[in-house]
Amino acid sequence: MYSVGVPLPPAIRALVRDFRPLLTGFERVRETRETTLVAKRLDADDRREYLRAARDAKAALRGAPAFEARVSETGVFEEPARGPGPLVYLAVESPGLERVHRRLVAELGGVDGLEGDDYVPHVTLARDGSSRARERVRSHDFDPVTWTVEELELYDARHGERIETVSLPA
Template identity: 40%
Template structure:
């Protein structure tokens, strides 16, 4: 999902307090990993699965860490994202696309990664002003190309 500029600024500001962690240049919020396939075909399938979904709210809710992430080095500091609709959409997509063990399905934690490794865990427990944004679109991201290849506007018709 596209992350608003305010959330990216928040993540960069928090990351500036790390001395030897690897910080993120691009901030994302993963709704569901889709696997391989033609982006246009995947987007059509998403539209079918999420037909009728309109814009919804999401908000950052503090900083958490994955001490031992299933992939890559830890700890991973992240901004927790609170949104019941986001979690419901993830569940719906997990019925259409196989969930990845350890990070999706019941293990899914909506988040924006701040930093990984080193002293990233020093950010744990940070709090910040309440920011809320309206999610108005979803992105289909291609790992192969390293970019957004399709955008799905909400509401999905």
């Protein structure tokens, strides 16, 4: 899967690591290096399709400004649109990210159940856990993290790598 993603700052990666001990009781725990914040999935199954989708995404992002993002709480998708649930996550508050997402969906189309009106900016922590495990995550207090997003990345999840970046002017 290819996507447009938000690079996560070291403070968010540290926060994900801090949650690791609380994720016992979940069947699938996201590795810190696999942690992502997806702004928009790209409709591409191979490199050739990716090149077309990336060109269209970069055109849609032309002139999009930098924006603030903040994580201050966790959330749960009891029945996620894809994959096993429940899914626990760090909730991302960012009107700027939501504007970028809407802009990309308007130009590229959206994935039903995940994008458009259904889009919830988040960083997945783990899936398929007991109610006790979910409550342990939900009740954990942490200091909020705020950062400025000055670039987006075009990402290849199959290979776990950033392909290129798109700068967002201040």
